[in-house]
Amino acid sequence: MKLRSKLPNTGVTIFTEMNNLAARYQAINMGQGFPDFSPDDRLIECVHEALLGPHNQYAPMGGVPALREAIADKIDNLYGRRYDPELEITVTSGATEALNSTITALIHPGDEAIVIEPAYDLYAPVIRVAGGVPRYVQMTVPTAERPQFSVNWDAVESAITPKTRIIILNFPNNPTGITIGQSDLDRVERIVNAHADILILSDEAYEHIVFDGEDHLSLAGRPSLAERSIIISSFAKTFHVTGWKIGYCCAPPHIMAEIRKVHQFTVFSVPTPLQVGLAQYLNQYANTALLSPFYQKKRDRLAKGLADTRFKSLYSAGTFFLLMDYSTLSGCSETEAARALTEHHGVTAIPVSAFYDDPESDKANHNLLRLCFAKQDPTIDATIDRLVNVETL
Numbered sequence: 001m002k003l004r005s006k007l008p009n010t011g012v013t014i015f016t017e018m019n020n021l022a023a024r025y026q027a028i029n030m031g032q033g034f035p036d037f038s039p040d041d042r043l044i045e046c047v048h049e050a051l052l053g054p055h056n057q058y059a060p061m062g063g064v065p066a067l068r069e070a071i072a073d074k075i076d077n078l079y080g081r082r083y084d085p086e087l088e089i090t091v092t093s094g095a096t097e098a099l100n101s102t103i104t105a106l107i108h109p110g111d112e113a114i115v116i117e118p119a120y121d122l123y124a125p126v127i128r129v130a131g132g133v134p135r136y137v138q139m140t141v142p143t144a145e146r147p148q149f150s151v152n153w154d155a156v157e158s159a160i161t162p163k164t165r166i167i168i169l170n171f172p173n174n175p176t177g178i179t180i181g182q183s184d185l186d187r188v189e190r191i192v193n194a195h196a197d198i199l200i201l202s203d204e205a206y207e208h209i210v211f212d213g214e215d216h217l218s219l220a221g222r223p224s225l226a227e228r229s230i231i232i233s234s235f236a237k238t239f240h241v242t243g244w245k246i247g248y249c250c251a252p253p254h255i256m257a258e259i260r261k262v263h264q265f266t267v268f269s270v271p272t273p274l275q276v277g278l279a280q281y282l283n284q285y286a287n288t289a290l291l292s293p294f295y296q297k298k299r300d301r302l303a304k305g306l307a308d309t310r311f312k313s314l315y316s317a318g319t320f321f322l323l324m325d326y327s328t329l330s331g332c333s334e335t336e337a338a339r340a341l342t343e344h345h346g347v348t349a350i351p352v353s354a355f356y357d358d359p360e361s362d363k364a365n366h367n368l369l370r371l372c373f374a375k376q377d378p379t380i381d382a383t384i385d386r387l388v389n390v391e392t393l
């Protein structure tokens with residue numbers, strides 16, 4: 001039987017390839033974004049208690065009410081918008097399912113979605129499976145004067161056509177570590193105000209990891225943007241539980257009603273004990289304000305160590321990723337550099353080119369590798385010990 005693939009060009013992702021390579025060469029895996037330390041014991045206890053209690057049957061489709069309330073409280077406290085837990089918040093199977101259900105619900109065949117590259121690798125395939133067309137806009141690449149990626153809003157505006165349905169934003173950004181400022185939001189506001197039918201999908205999975213005293217600017221915090229935005233976040237990065245796959249999305253009722261139609265036939269609901277435990281943890285113990293200083297120390301430890309190597313670190317304003325430039329060591333492609341670093345030097349990183357539609361193209365290759373610093377200090381130190389000795393790739 002001949003199958004017609006919906007994603008004919010999608011193979012094994014670079015994350016899987018690099019993880020396999022890391023295992024084969026016993027490299028320190030600074031590639032994929034997950035912590036190598038445990039979550040708060042009290043969170044485990046909350047979920048354990050929920051497992052022992054009467055919380056092991058289907059949760060309501062939109063999520064356990066106590067968790068939706070806790071999410072509404074958190075967003076209200078931090079960003080000043082009160083989402084209605086009943087109609088405007090849905091607990092999802094990670095940010096992944098929130099993104100998938102949102103894109104599936106909102107994109108019709110032939111619709112276009114603007115994706116700002118480098119971009120998290122999920123967006124484009126899901127747009128394609130929905131029959132839509134990703135319209136790529138490249139960020140401005142770092143220079144010696146401005147060693148950070150930045151969004152070219154003129155290019156975003158120019159990419160809009162009558163078929164554009166959504167613009168996908170992701171700040172703090174994976175993989176670049178850039179954040180969004182008030183002037184960016186002003187610009188986004190002007191762009192969408194001129195286009196009545198365009199919605200914004202704002203992936204804020206790293207909302208609680210923003211450095212150097214800056215605040216995360218959620219699109220929930222701007223009424224004119226919140227009215228046409230779907231805000232997506234995840235507990236994975238916030239509470240060091242990437243394996244739990246639990247997140248949420250928030251949107252005005254008429255948008256959320258459509259997203260829930262897909263959500264209910266994708267997973268229906270999310271594991272009840274996780275929801276009950278997280279609700280209790282959020283209400284009693286969680287202090288998300290501690291996360292940024294926690295990760296800032298790790299970012300600084302890694303950046304300080306890199307200063308003694310031939311790699312150059314780029315400034316990371318948020319997330320638990322930092323980019324390092326290897327241009328003084330080699331002119332090879334980023335994929336080749338990542339492979340060589342694992343095979344010959346025992347450190348695994350992810351090529352930033354993997355976050356572009358065409359990873360082998362020139363526009364995707366800027367001699368940059370992404371390191372994840374959600375690692376214990378000895379892991380970061382061991383990475384530096386290896387990188388110090390690298391003279392060529």
Ligand SMILES: Cc1ncc(COP(=O)(O)O)c(C=O)c1O
Nearest residue numbers: 094095096120174205234236247
């Ligand atoms: C930008 C971004 N969005 C979404 C996700 C997926 O989050 P989750 O693990 O909650 O599905 C990730 C995970 O790496 C991410 O980096």
